[in-house]
Amino acid sequence: MQRLLFTPGPTNVHPLVQRALLVENMSHREPVFAAILERLCQRLEGIVGGTETHSCVPFAASGTGANEAILASLEGKLLLLDNGRYAKRIGEIARRHQLNVRIVATSPMEPINLEAIQLALDSDPYIKYIFVVHLQTTTGFLAPLQKIGEIADRYGCQLLVDGIASIGGHEFDIVAHNVAFCSLNANKCLEGLPGVSFVIGRTDLISASAGKSRSFYLDIHEQWRACKENRATPYTAPVQLLAAADIAVGLLVEETVPKRICRYQTLRDQLQQGLLDLGLELALVSPDVQSNILSLFRIPHNVNYSALQQELNQRGAIVHTHQEIVDAGYMAIATLGHMNSENVAWFLTQLSEALPKVGKR
Numbered sequence: 001m002q003r004l005l006f007t008p009g010p011t012n013v014h015p016l017v018q019r020a021l022l023v024e025n026m027s028h029r030e031p032v033f034a035a036i037l038e039r040l041c042q043r044l045e046g047i048v049g050g051t052e053t054h055s056c057v058p059f060a061a062s063g064t065g066a067n068e069a070i071l072a073s074l075e076g077k078l079l080l081l082d083n084g085r086y087a088k089r090i091g092e093i094a095r096r097h098q099l100n101v102r103i104v105a106t107s108p109m110e111p112i113n114l115e116a117i118q119l120a121l122d123s124d125p126y127i128k129y130i131f132v133v134h135l136q137t138t139t140g141f142l143a144p145l146q147k148i149g150e151i152a153d154r155y156g157c158q159l160l161v162d163g164i165a166s167i168g169g170h171e172f173d174i175v176a177h178n179v180a181f182c183s184l185n186a187n188k189c190l191e192g193l194p195g196v197s198f199v200i201g202r203t204d205l206i207s208a209s210a211g212k213s214r215s216f217y218l219d220i221h222e223q224w225r226a227c228k229e230n231r232a233t234p235y236t237a238p239v240q241l242l243a244a245a246d247i248a249v250g251l252l253v254e255e256t257v258p259k260r261i262c263r264y265q266t267l268r269d270q271l272q273q274g275l276l277d278l279g280l281e282l283a284l285v286s287p288d289v290q291s292n293i294l295s296l297f298r299i300p301h302n303v304n305y306s307a308l309q310q311e312l313n314q315r316g317a318i319v320h321t322h323q324e325i326v327d328a329g330y331m332a333i334a335t336l337g338h339m340n341s342e343n344v345a346w347f348l349t350q351l352s353e354a355l356p357k358v359g360k361r
């Protein structure tokens, strides 16, 4: 039976990415691995437009680990834009690191409020960092990075971005958006396997941060220094996963980011048209803050979400919607990863057959 993921991470991967796990026995201290890791990191720096200014640092962790690495390196007050689950998690990590955090909250189903950010910055000269989730993966809302970057610049703040769900499948320019540090992982729009993540940060800031991280394992400077000076990660690297990430990012470079964006938008539009054709109602998201990879539709009043998810999963169409979105009355479908229009058409067939079984007439 066909099994496809319609979740925003992990994603379906290209067979070449899966096969990359079968690399021959290799140590993380060998030059052959160093070359793979260096190529991977250089390509990621290029993908975000930071080749001249920023450095990519790998971690053996899911995306949350990359966010924690950033937070562990900060000293000073943080303004957190809280618009949902992943921002709340950043707030929780910051609390464990005993950082002084000021929160500007927006409802998850609304775009980020730029005025509230400026008001907070006007009233608090001690704020040194702004942390924003670029793509809030539960709802599909994109943060207006260009505008937030301008504000950060005007107030002399460092902009920190969770780019985990966005980078590779959305426009992201680390220099033009004034981003000091961003996080990403291998298994969303990069279409790699889960388990490795990256921090891409301004090289001057990383270089100046020696010995400052509150975390031993997630120390950005130490990880960067060891890769540069010893050509090896300081601790045993997930060699096979990084080799797979290297193949995945190679495929992205081949496809190009603009074409991947275009493919994702086409798949999303196909899905949304199909949902409308099934008589479903889409969540209203204005096009300038709409993600390329996520669609939300209103759960019909006579349908039980759990039953529908179970019915789809049994058919091999793997979906997942976070509880707070179900509580708001919506179901989320993600169209990213190694996916084409036939896969989306197949999903729509599964959904059209599943809906009557769980109540929708």
Ligand SMILES: *Cc1c(COP(=O)(O)O)cnc(C)c1O
Pocket (backbone or CB within 6 Å): 009, 062, 063, 064, 065, 086, 133, 135, 136, 137, 162, 164, 165, 185
């Ligand atoms: C997936 C995701 C994360 C990280 O989740 P992990 O389970 O740790 O990989 C963080 N932020 C956003 C916006 C995400 O989409």
